[in-house]
Amino acid sequence: MKSVLLGLAMLVFGGALAFGGGRTLYRAHASRSWPVVEGSVVSSVVETVRNKRAVSFQPHVRYRYTVDGASYTSENISFGGGAAGETLEEANAFVRRLPEGAPVQLHYAPGDASLVCLDCQRVSLADYGVTGGGAVLVGLAVLSLVETARFELRMRRLEHRASLAGGPGRRAS
Template sequence: MQAPPTRGSAGQPETRPLAQLKQVPQNVHHTCTFPLTNVASSELNPCPELSHLALTTAATFLWRVVSMIPYLFIGIGIWLLYIGIEAYITQQANNRKCKLATQWPTAQAKILSSKIELGRNKSSETGQTYHTYTPHVEYSYEVDDNAYTGKQITFRRFFFYNNRDDADAFSNRYPEGAIVPVYYNPAKPGEAILESTPAEGTIGDILMPGIGAGLLILGLLGVLGII
């Protein structure tokens, strides 16, 4: 295939191979520079509408997130308030059972096993993690010639010690093989406890519901637009 004819020096048509016309030197590089001076902002950002839409969308999303904070406070506040009130009610009920148990009859029980379990707990006051020492005692006793086995130490919701010495002191009161008195329920002889001392209140009993009530109030004020 030949390229279109060109005029020679004598006016005659001149033909060249197409491959020669397409030949381009390999070491030639083309560099284009464009001056940035006096360039309109619309030329630098050819789609200003898209940028405005993106900013509007981001602002709308951020506003929705901020507007949800009061509802988040309300949810967390109700949850903490519920847990605090439920724990308080349970503790008071257990304390009433402890006081009632002091009026139960007693029976002689034999300690079958006595040990201390090492655990970890988190303080509701400081948030720090610490070791706990929980006594476990198993005993057997008889009521009206009927044999029973029990593991209940107390009616307290939580029964553990924060240091090993106190836990050992309690465990030494109930060594394996010892004979000790237990309080049993005359209506249900299979229900018995070793200790009838009620649990003492702590600052955590009022701290959790107090924080929950505070968050709930802040959330309601935010929803109403007061703050």
């Protein structure tokens, strides 16, 4: 029973990783062909992100745009993780290209103009790693569950044969 629960947990966790990573990669690649609208930068700064192990620098750009008469504001630079963990020099160079008031070309999803990106080409190796890692977990979970089911079926067959061999009117040899 433990192996079934572990297999199911791996299946759910791996499926979530593969789905989330796959959706990120899909959006990053598909967004390149989405409709384009011009927007303007509201603010552009570099944020310092600290954790126990490291410090990273991330560009933070807020922009506004209008599609079909509706106004939107967003901070999404890219769907992939390519904008995260940049060096200070890279992050500063990125935000210098986008000063407040600067015009920007944005790609928005057909049918959902609130789903937008500024730098749609950015994906990182980590995005592929999350997707691939999730897919591997799903595969291992399926193999584990299939093997557990095969083992249980084999054990039941052996028990059934043993009960037939030792049943009334038969002699075990």
